[in-house]
Amino acid sequence: MTRRDKALQLARRGGIVTGLAIAGLVGVYIRALVYTPIERFQGPAQKIFYVHAPVAWASLLAFAVCGLLSLAYLFMRDRRVDLLAVSSAEVGVALSVAMLTTGPIWGKPIWGTWWTWDARLTSTLFLFLLFVGYLVLRGALSDLEVRARYSAAVGVMALVLVPFIHVTVYWFRTLHPAPVVMKPESPSLPGVMLTTLLISIAVFTLLYIGFLMLRYALAVLEDVKLEEAAHELS
Amino acid sequence: MTWRGAVAIARKDLAIEWRTKTAFMSSLVFAVLVLAVLFFARDATAVSAFDMAPGVLWVTFTFAGMLGLNRAFLVERENRSLDGLRLSPATPTAIFLGKVAGNIVFVGVVELVSLPLFVLFYDVAIWRQVPLLIGVIAMATVAFVAVGTLLSAMVVRTRFSEVMLPVLLLPFLVPPIVSAVQLTWRILADRPLAEMTGWLSLLGSFDIVFFILSLLLFDAIITE
Amino acid sequence: MTWRGAVAIARKDLAIEWRTKTAFMSSLVFAVLVLAVLFFARDATAVSAFDMAPGVLWVTFTFAGMLGLNRAFLVERENRSLDGLRLSPATPTAIFLGKVAGNIVFVGVVELVSLPLFVLFYDVAIWRQVPLLIGVIAMATVAFVAVGTLLSAMVVRTRFSEVMLPVLLLPFLVPPIVSAVQLTWRILADRPLAEMTGWLSLLGSFDIVFFILSLLLFDAIITE
Amino acid sequence: MHASSDPLIVATDVSWRVGYRWIVRQVSTTVSAGEVLLLVGGNGTGKTSLIRLVAGLVRPTKGAIQRRAEVGMVAHHTMLYDALTAHENLAFVARLHGVDPARPVELLNRMGLAKAIDQRIATFSRGMLQRLAIARALLHEPRVLLLDEPLSGLDDAGSRVVVGLLEELRDQGCAVVIATHQLVELLDVATDIGFMAAGKMVEHAPVAGRDAGQVVNRYRALLEEGQ
Amino acid sequence: MHASSDPLIVATDVSWRVGYRWIVRQVSTTVSAGEVLLLVGGNGTGKTSLIRLVAGLVRPTKGAIQRRAEVGMVAHHTMLYDALTAHENLAFVARLHGVDPARPVELLNRMGLAKAIDQRIATFSRGMLQRLAIARALLHEPRVLLLDEPLSGLDDAGSRVVVGLLEELRDQGCAVVIATHQLVELLDVATDIGFMAAGKMVEHAPVAGRDAGQVVNRYRALLEEGQ
Numbered sequence A: 001m002t003r004r005d006k007a008l009q010l011a012r013r014g015g016i017v018t019g020l021a022i023a024g025l026v027g028v029y030i031r032a033l034v035y036t037p038i039e040r041f042q043g044p045a046q047k048i049f050y051v052h053a054p055v056a057w058a059s060l061l062a063f064a065v066c067g068l069l070s071l072a073y074l075f076m077r078d079r080r081v082d083l084l085a086v087s088s089a090e091v092g093v094a095l096s097v098a099m100l101t102t103g104p105i106w107g108k109p110i111w112g113t114w115w116t117w118d119a120r121l122t123s124t125l126f127l128f129l130l131f132v133g134y135l136v137l138r139g140a141l142s143d144l145e146v147r148a149r150y151s152a153a154v155g156v157m158a159l160v161l162v163p164f165i166h167v168t169v170y171w172f173r174t175l176h177p178a179p180v181v182m183k184p185e186s187p188s189l190p191g192v193m194l195t196t197l198l199i200s201i202a203v204f205t206l207l208y209i210g211f212l213m214l215r216y217a218l219a220v221l222e223d224v225k226l227e228e229a230a231h232e233l234s
Numbered sequence B, C: 001m002t003w004r005g006a007v008a009i010a011r012k013d014l015a016i017e018w019r020t021k022t023a024f025m026s027s028l029v030f031a032v033l034v035l036a037v038l039f040f041a042r043d044a045t046a047v048s049a050f051d052m053a054p055g056v057l058w059v060t061f062t063f064a065g066m067l068g069l070n071r072a073f074l075v076e077r078e079n080r081s082l083d084g085l086r087l088s089p090a091t092p093t094a095i096f097l098g099k100v101a102g103n104i105v106f107v108g109v110v111e112l113v114s115l116p117l118f119v120l121f122y123d124v125a126i127w128r129q130v131p132l133l134i135g136v137i138a139m140a141t142v143a144f145v146a147v148g149t150l151l152s153a154m155v156v157r158t159r160f161s162e163v164m165l166p167v168l169l170l171p172f173l174v175p176p177i178v179s180a181v182q183l184t185w186r187i188l189a190d191r192p193l194a195e196m197t198g199w200l201s202l203l204g205s206f207d208i209v210f211f212i213l214s215l216l217l218f219d220a221i222i223t224e
Numbered sequence D, E: 001m002h003a004s005s006d007p008l009i010v011a012t013d014v015s016w017r018v019g020y021r022w023i024v025r026q027v028s029t030t031v032s033a034g035e036v037l038l039l040v041g042g043n044g045t046g047k048t049s050l051i052r053l054v055a056g057l058v059r060p061t062k063g064a065i066q067r068r069a070e071v072g073m074v075a076h077h078t079m080l081y082d083a084l085t086a087h088e089n090l091a092f093v094a095r096l097h098g099v100d101p102a103r104p105v106e107l108l109n110r111m112g113l114a115k116a117i118d119q120r121i122a123t124f125s126r127g128m129l130q131r132l133a134i135a136r137a138l139l140h141e142p143r144v145l146l147l148d149e150p151l152s153g154l155d156d157a158g159s160r161v162v163v164g165l166l167e168e169l170r171d172q173g174c175a176v177v178i179a180t181h182q183l184v185e186l187l188d189v190a191t192d193i194g195f196m197a198a199g200k201m202v203e204h205a206p207v208a209g210r211d212a213g214q215v216v217n218r219y220r221a222l223l224e225e226g227q
C-alpha cells in the first residue's frame, strides 16, 4: 500500500471515529436534556457544562500529546512524529477555542462575569496562547526540518511550563480571595450528572482521536502531494 | 501624484502584512499576553483589577503599537528599499501618508480585536459606551502613529531602531496616553461628557498639531 | 574548549554593546520612560503609586530586558554571523553560555542602574532590603535570560523576530515575574522571610529547571 | 548617438566627507544622452559613494549635482521587499511610477525570470535577485541610469542580456554610469571611462580608439599605484 | 599534489528539498586534499545550496555528507559584525578557533586591508568586505574551503591575490570547492570542474588537458540548454 492509500484509509477511519463521537455527542445531549435533572441553582445554563468540561479536558489532552510527541521527535527525528505533533496542536487549539467560548457563555449567568483569573482558566489561556505561538512560529519557518525541530523544542518547553504556571496562578489566587460570585472550584455533582459528564468526557476523547486521525491524514496527504509534485520535477 | 504614491505604499505595506499574517497574529497574541501579564503583575491585595483597567489598556496598546510601528520601517530597511522610495517620484508627503495609513490600519485592527478581550478579561463591559471608547482609541492612535512614523523613519537609519524608537517615542506619548487613560476611566465609570471635554480637547489638539508637524518634518527627514 | 568559546562570545557581545553604548543608553532611558509612563497611566484617584510599584518594576524590567535580548541575536543575524559561529569549533553549549552571559550582564546593568530611579520615583526607599531585592532580581533575570536566549535563537531565523520573541517568551515569564512581584511587595512591606519562602522556592526551581532545559534544547536548535 | 548635445548628469566639483575623511574629492563630470560612463578603480576608491551622490541619496559636502531626467538605479542592495514575489515587487514600483502594468511581466521575461515570477524573493538566489534589481531599475524607462556592479552575481547568459539591454538604452539616448570591476565585459558598451583612485577621478577619457588590452593595462597600472 | 589519496569531502547522493521543490538533486562527489572543484552553472541552479549543504549549515533531505577536516567558508553573507573593526572581527574568530593572535594582522596585510585595520566594517566598501570575509575564512587554516563567489566585488588586484592564495592552499593539500561565474579567472587554479543545472551536477570532470576556450564554450552551451 502506498503512503497515500494508507493516509486515505486513515482518513476514512478518522471519519468513522469522528462520526461515532458526534453521534455520541447527540446521545449525551439527549441524555442531558431529557434524562438529567436541571441543576437547582444554575438552571438550564448548566447544560453547556456537558460540552465545556469535556472539551477542556480534550484540549488539554491534545496539548499534552503534542508535548510528548515533541519530546519524542527530538530523539527520533522522524517526520511522521512531527506531523502527528502539529496535528495534535492544531486540534488542541481548535478545541481550546471551543472551551474558551463555552466557558464565558456559561460563566456570565453563573458567576456574573465573563472571565475570572483563576488558576485553571489562566493556565489554560496561557497554554492556548503558547500553542498559537507554536503554530505562528511554524508558519514563519520554511525549511521543513528546521520547522519540525524548533516547534518540537517549543512543545517540550510548554509541557514543562504548564505546572509552573498552574502553581503560580494558584498561589496568586488562593492567597487572596477573588472577587467573583462563585469560585470555580469543582463542586460535587449528583450521580446522574456525573454519569452524563463521564460519558461526555469519553465522547470528547473519542472526538479528539477522530479529529487527530483526520488532521494527521490530511498532513500526510499534503506531504505526499509535495513529494509527488517534487518527483515530477526531477 | 501624492495620492497615487500614498495608496501604492499603504497597499504594499498591507499586502506584506497580509501575506504572512505572522506579524499581525503575533501582535495580537502579544496584546493578549500583556493584558494577562499586567493582571498578575500587581499586588492583588492593594490594587483591584477594575481600577487598573484603563492603565492596562493603554500600556498594552502602546507596546503592541510600537511593535507594529517598528516593522513598518524595518520592511523598508531590509534591502534598503527606502532608497527606492526616495528615488521614486513619490513625494515625501506621499510616503508619510502611505506609511501612516498602513500603520493605522495595522495598529487599529490589533486594537479593535483586542478590545473585546480586554472587556472580557477586566470585566468592564459597558457596551453602551463602546462608540465613545472607540472614538478615543482612534484619536490616540492617530497621534501615536503620526509621531511614530516620523520617528521610525529617523531611527531606521541607525543600527538600533528597535531600541531607539521607544526611547524617542515614549515622551511624545505621554500627553495622548494620559488623556486616553483619563478619558477611558471616565467613560468606563459612566461620567458625564462634561467631565471629559478638557481631556478630549487636549487629545484633539495634540492630534492636529503633531500630525501636521510630523508631516512637515518628514520632508526634512526623507530628502537629502 | 567550551569555556574558551563562551568567553569569546560573551566578550565580543559586550564589546559590541560597549562600542556604541547606544543600545545600552536607550534601554536605560526606555526603562525610565516606562517607569514614568506607567506612573501616569493610572487612575490616580483609585490606585496609589506605592501599591503599583512592584508591578511597575517588573513590567519595566520585562520590556527593557526583551529589547536587550532581541539585540543579542539580531547582531548575529546582520550578516548571518550565526552561521560563522555554527561553523566554528564552539560547541552549542559554549554559544548558549556565551550569549546568556552577555545578556545577563547587559540586562543586569540596565536593571541595577534603573533600580535607584525606581526607588526615587515611587518613593519606596528601604535601603535595608536592597540586598534581598537584588537577590530576587538576579534570580528572575537568570530565568528570563536563559529562556529568552533559547527562544531568540529560534525566532532569529524568521523575518519576524522582534514580534515573535515576546509572543513566545511572555508565557514563560509568568512564573518568574509573578514570583518576583510577590516577593518584591513583601520585601518592600518588610514582611518576614517566612512569607517568602514559597515564592522563592518557586522562582529557584523555575531557574534550575529552565536553565537546564534551555541549555539542552539549544543544542537541537543550533546544530543542523 | 546623441552624445554631448544633451547633458543629463552634470557634476561640478563634487566632494563628500564623512568625519575627517574625504571619500569623494572634487569630481567633475558630465554624462550626456547616449553616453555610457564606466567607473573603474580599486576597492574602496569611492565608486559607490559617487554613484549615491549622483543619485541624490546623499548630499555632497561641496559642489553640486544636476540630474535632468528620472533616475533608475542598481545598488549594492536590491531595494526589493523580501516578503513579496518578483511580480509584486515590480508591480509596486510600476504603481509608484505610474507605469503600464504590463511592463513588469515584459521585463521579467526579458531578464530570464519568467519561471520565478510568482516566487517570493526571499527564496531567490543571488543572481536571480540581481536580475530582478536590474528589472526594477529599468521599469520606468528612466533616462538616467546608475548601475553599481550590475553584472555581479550574474551568470554568463545574464551578463549578455544586460550588456544587450545597455546597448539598446545607450542608443535610445540614456545617460548611463556604471561602476564595475568587470570592465572587459562592459568595455564594448561604454563610450567613456573614468578611473577612480582615492576618491578622485584621476582620468576620464573616451573609449573610442583604445582597445581592450590597453584599457585593462592602464587599469592595472593605476591599481598598482594605489597599493 | 596529494590528489585522490585523501578524500576530505565525500557527498553521497545528496538531495535537498524545500516545499515541493528539489533544489539539489542526487549530487555525489568527492573532493580530496589538493583538489579544487569549480562549481559553475546558471543562476539559481543550486550552487549556493550545495555549498551550504556541504558546510553542514543545512541538513540534506536525503543522502549524506562527510567532512573530514575543519571548514572555512566564504558565503554570500559576510558573517562579520558591523559594529566591530576589521581587526576585532578577525580577533574574535581567532579566539573562537584558538588561533595565534598575530594571524589576523598577517592576513589583513595579505588581503590589502592594512590601512583599514582599525576601521569599523559598517563603513567598508563592498570589495573591502569581501576581502575581509576571505581573510575570515582562511584565518584558522582550515583544510576544507568552501567559497561561494569569492571574487565577487573584488578589484583586479584583489582577484589576483585570492587566486594566488588558492594556488598555495591547493598545493598545501586543502580541499577547495568554489562556486563562481568568473570561471576564466579561476580555471588555472582548478583541478576539477562541476557543471550544475537545475540542482543536478550534470558533468564533473578534471580540468587537466582542456583549455579555457573549451571549458567556457561547454559552460555556455549548458547555460543555453538550461534556458
Ligand code: HEM
Pocket (backbone or CB within 6 Å): A052, A053, A056, A057, A060, A099, A100, A101, A102, A103, A104, A105, A106, A107, A108, A110, A111, A113, A114, A115, A116, A120, A121, A122, A124, A125, A182, A183, A184, A185, A186, A187
Ligand atoms: C473561558 C472562560 C471559562 C469560563 C467562564 C468557565 C466557566 C465554568 C463554569 C461556570 C463552570 C462550572 C463550575 C461550577 O459548577 O461552579 C466550569 C466548569 C469547568 N471548567 Fe470552565 N470555564 C472557562 C474556561 C475553562 C478552562 C480554560 C478550563 C480548562 C481546563 C475549564 C475547565 C473546566 C472544567 C474541567 C469544569 C468542570 C469540572 C468542575 O466544575 O470543576 N474551564 N467552567
Ligand SMILES: Nc1ncnc2c1ncn2[C@@H]1O[C@H](COP(=O)(O)OP(=O)(O)OP(=O)(O)O)[C@@H](O)[C@H]1O
Pocket (backbone or CB within 6 Å): D018, D023, D041, D042, D043, D044, D045, D046, D047, D048, D049, D050, E123, E124, E125, E126, E127, E128, E153, E155
Ligand atoms: N558612511 C561611511 N563612513 C565612513 N567611511 C565610508 C562610508 N562610506 C564609505 N566609506 C569609505 O569610503 C571609501 C569608498 O567607499 P565606496 O563604497 O564608495 O568604494 P567603492 O569604490 O564602491 O569600492 P568597491 O569596489 O569595493 O565597491 C571606502 O574606503 C569606505 O571605507
Ligand SMILES: Nc1ncnc2c1ncn2[C@@H]1O[C@H](COP(=O)(O)OP(=O)(O)OP(=O)(O)O)[C@@H](O)[C@H]1O
Pocket (backbone or CB within 6 Å): A142, D123, D124, D125, D126, D127, D128, D153, E018, E023, E041, E042, E043, E044, E045, E046, E047, E048, E049, E050
Ligand atoms: N530556502 C529556499 N526556499 C525556496 N527556494 C529556495 C531556497 N533556497 C534556494 N531556493 C531556490 O533554489 C534554487 C537554487 O538556489 P541557489 O542559491 O543554490 O542558486 P545558485 O546556483 O547559488 O545561484 P546564483 O548563481 O544565482 O547564486 C533557486 O531557484 C532558488 O530560488
Ligand SMILES: [Mg+2]
Pocket (backbone or CB within 6 Å): D047, D048, D049, D148, E125, E126, E127
Ligand atoms: Mg562599491
Ligand SMILES: [Mg+2]
Pocket (backbone or CB within 6 Å): D125, D126, D127, E047, E048, E049, E148
Ligand atoms: Mg549563489
